[in-house]
Structures are given as C-alpha cells and as structure tokens.
Amino acid sequence: MRLAKRYREMRPPEMVRMFQTIERMEGVLNLSIGEPDFDTEPDIVEAAAKAGYDGFTHYPPLQGFLDVREAVCRYWERHHGLRADPGEVYMAVGGIQVAHLAFAALLDPGDEVLLVEPYFPPYVSQVEANGGVPVAVPTREENGFAPTVEDLKRAVTSRTRGLLLNSPCNPSGRVVPRRQLEEIAEFVGEHDLFVLSDEIYESLVFHGEHVCLATFPGMRERTVTMAGLSKSHCMTGWRLGYGIAPEALARTMTVIASSQTYGLNSLAQKAALYALDTQDAKVLERRAIFAERVASVAERLNAMKGVRCPPADGAFYLFPNISGSGLSSEDFSWRLLEEAKVATVPGSPFGRSGKGYIRIACTQSQDTLMRAMDAIEKFIDTL
Structure with missing residues (x-):
C-alpha cells in the first residue's frame, strides 16, 4: 500500500525512539515518562463505574x-x-x-x-x-x-x-x-x-x-x-x-x-x-510528595561531577546541564540507557535551548529515584 508523500519519509521523533527502545528492555529505571506513578483514586474509578450503571453509555x-x-x-x-x-x-x-x-x-x-x-x-x-x-x-x-x-x-x-x-x-x-x-x-x-x-x-x-x-x-x-x-x-x-x-x-x-x-x-x-x-486535598498531598522527590534528586545531581541542575519550581521534571560530562545530550541519554539501564530524555528534542541538558521525570518512588541516582553517578565516574 502506497503511503501519502508527506508521510513516506516520516521517522519516529527522538523521544519516541527512546520510549520504543525502553519497551524492549528489562530492568530499566525509567525516569523518562511524564506520568505520575500514583494510580487514579479508587473513588474516582467508582464514580465512572456508577455512571456506567446509571446509563451514561x-x-x-x-x-x-x-x-x-x-x-x-x-x-x-x-x-x-x-x-x-x-x-x-x-x-x-x-x-x-x-x-x-x-x-x-x-x-x-x-x-x-x-x-x-x-x-x-x-x-x-x-x-x-x-x-x-x-x-x-x-x-x-x-x-x-x-x-x-x-x-x-x-x-x-x-x-x-x-x-x-x-x-x-x-x-x-x-x-x-x-x-x-x-x-x-x-x-x-x-x-x-x-x-x-x-x-x-x-x-x-x-x-x-x-x-x-x-x-x-x-x-x-x-x-x-x-x-x-x-x-x-x-x-x-x-x-x-x-x-x-x-x-x-x-x-x-x-x-x-x-x-x-x-x-x-x-x-x-x-x-x-x-x-x-x-480531590483538592489529594492533589495537595501528591504535590508535597513530588516537591520532596524533585528536591532530593536535584541535590544528588548537583553533587555529581560535571553536572549542574537548576532548581525546579513546578511540574515534576528536572533539566540538568550535563555538558560538563563532555557528551552531547543525545550521547549521554543513550549511553546512560545502554550502559546503566537508566532512562532519561535528551534535551535536544525540546529545542536548541535544550542542547547539553537531559530531562529527568521524578515520577518514581523515592527508592527508585535514589537507585537511579546511584547508577547515574557511577556512569559519570566512568567517563
């Protein structure tokens, strides 16, 4: 079947390529996905189920x-x-x-x-x-x-x-x-x-x-x-x-x-x-948890050789500057994934201002985040 001309040369974006690669790997500490690790609250799920029983189908x-x-x-x-x-x-x-x-x-x-x-x-x-x-x-x-x-x-x-x-x-x-x-x-x-x-x-x-x-x-x-x-x-x-x-x-x-x-x-x-x-109270509870995660990960990153991590005031991401490692953002993220099994996103897909940076999503448990920091630190020390 012949594709339309505008799509014949289409290739997955860098971020999508990273996600597809992660899906094929086992044991990855995944700091690439901007998705909260919390499940939807059970009472919200129950509200949807009730709506179904009430005929909103x-x-x-x-x-x-x-x-x-x-x-x-x-x-x-x-x-x-x-x-x-x-x-x-x-x-x-x-x-x-x-x-x-x-x-x-x-x-x-x-x-x-x-x-x-x-x-x-x-x-x-x-x-x-x-x-x-x-x-x-x-x-x-x-x-x-x-x-x-x-x-x-x-x-x-x-x-x-x-x-x-x-x-x-x-x-x-x-x-x-x-x-x-x-x-x-x-x-x-x-x-x-x-x-x-x-x-x-x-x-x-x-x-x-x-x-x-x-x-x-x-x-x-x-x-x-x-x-x-x-x-x-x-x-x-x-x-x-x-x-x-x-x-x-x-x-x-x-x-x-x-x-x-x-x-x-x-x-x-x-x-x-x-x-x-x-859910206002639950939203506030989770915000406090994300704030703690972001702060602790930033502290770890700023203690690493060749890394500078600007503080984050919101969302649940950090955007550390890794140019001191001597690697481009793409090389850093791909090598980190392949050699240390820690998934991040290169900064370059986010525009020219992202070159020399990587994105870290603090959307995993504190234990997982700290294990990932240990792996990143070890990776950097081998460069």
Whole structure:
C-alpha cells in the first residue's frame, strides 16, 4: 500500500525512539515518562463505574456534558481566579488535542507561532500540520528558562499570529513569575496575538504561584487555556483534557473535532466531574510528595561531577546541564540507557535551548529515584 508523500519519509521523533527502545528492555529505571506513578483514586474509578450503571453509555454532547464543563469552571475559579462560562469549555481527548484543534481553528497557511524553548516537542509538528510555521524563542538557564519580552521581540515578525507558552514547564520545571507574565500579556496585546497557554501542570507548583494568563486584562478573549486531569488527578490513561477559550473558538473547535473524535468518552467525563469537585486535598498531598522527590534528586545531581541542575519550581521534571560530562545530550541519554539501564530524555528534542541538558521525570518512588541516582553517578565516574 502506497503511503501519502508527506508521510513516506516520516521517522519516529527522538523521544519516541527512546520510549520504543525502553519497551524492549528489562530492568530499566525509567525516569523518562511524564506520568505520575500514583494510580487514579479508587473513588474516582467508582464514580465512572456508577455512571456506567446509571446509563451514561451513549454518545456524549460533542462539546462535553454541561455539568462537567461547569465543574471545570468551578475548579479554575476556586484555584486560579479565572471566571469562565461553560460555553467557553471544550472537553478534549487529552490536553494535546486542545492544541491541535486550536491551531486548526486559528492558523492560516504561513502564519507563524512563537514556541518558547524548551518546549514540548509535539507542538512543532502540530503547528506544521495545521499550515503554520513554528518559530523557536530561545531561553537561558541563567534566566530560569523563563522568556523575557526581549526574547519575544527578537522572534516576532509581521507573520506572527500566536504564542505558545507553557508554565509550569515541561521539561525545565520553570514557573514564569507574575511580573514577566504581565509583560508578556502587554506584548501579546501590542502585536495582536493569540496565546495557547499550556497550564497542564497548574496544580504542581512548589515555589511561587501559578498565575493563569487569561486572568490578565484583555487576555481572556485572546487566550486558550489548555489543561486536564492527567497530571493533577493521575488520570493519564483516561485521556481527559480540556480547553478554556472564547466561546466562538470553543464552538469551532467542537465542529472540527466532530469529524475526528466525536466527543470525549462519557464515563471518563463523569469521572472528571467527580474528581474536579472532590480531590483538592489529594492533589495537595501528591504535590508535597513530588516537591520532596524533585528536591532530593536535584541535590544528588548537583553533587555529581560535571553536572549542574537548576532548581525546579513546578511540574515534576528536572533539566540538568550535563555538558560538563563532555557528551552531547543525545550521547549521554543513550549511553546512560545502554550502559546503566537508566532512562532519561535528551534535551535536544525540546529545542536548541535544550542542547547539553537531559530531562529527568521524578515520577518514581523515592527508592527508585535514589537507585537511579546511584547508577547515574557511577556512569559519570566512568567517563
């Protein structure tokens, strides 16, 4: 069967190649996957089962059940002061679908989107798949990988249409401070841009505060807030995401998705309804555990020869600088996997700013993390 020309030369991205290799190996200490090691809480699972017994086994409303969208609104007003209407919420198959639909609805061919480095790699292909041109905005470790307006001004052109911002950040763990977000909001208004604000890690901030970009004056009408329950409520396998956007855009995203996924799983939505309204205390408990893990791993890394690990203010990742090892990020990660059976992700797929770094996900038990640190330290000592 002949493939379409645009896919004939397609090869798995670096991160996917790493994941596929790990699947074929045994005994790997896996610090590569951004998935909480906690199972979904049993009462959330029971809520989904009850919904099934209650007859929620049919097609859902395409934009999502009204009561679920209302729960999303309650959650964001309660935690972040964002007042939204259910008509502005689209329930998606994971947060990543929100980005795809938003780009599909907003981009014309040749429109440029600023991607703040280091960025989640799939966003590059999503912009390109929807006719846009991804434009990388480098950041620096000395600035905490937080973008400045000067960084954005160097990248903006007359073809710039949008900005993708991720805070807390995958992979760096940065949380963009309120003052910088205010300056970014002003920049966005001056250049009449839309913003896809990836706030999927909003519940995991250890230092400082999470500030919702859409709460700044003039930003609600030009911001798509992307979030979900994968990280906050340990529901990665449920594929629960949502976007909060201007109502006309949310409707357009719904129409586009009607020919793709035709709504989000009914039972998963009812589980989300229960989770959003009842799990705040559990979310805080897990946040404290992740904060402890991230701090202890950073301490170990900073004690290793040739490694410098910037602190993480949020998410559950660390982004250590391993350039002192004399290896590139790709060589370091692949050799570490092959020789020490510790899986990490090279920093290079996250943009040019990631060269010389690796991503470590602190999503394993403390014992597993410390055993992995022992193995990394031993590996580095042999270089």
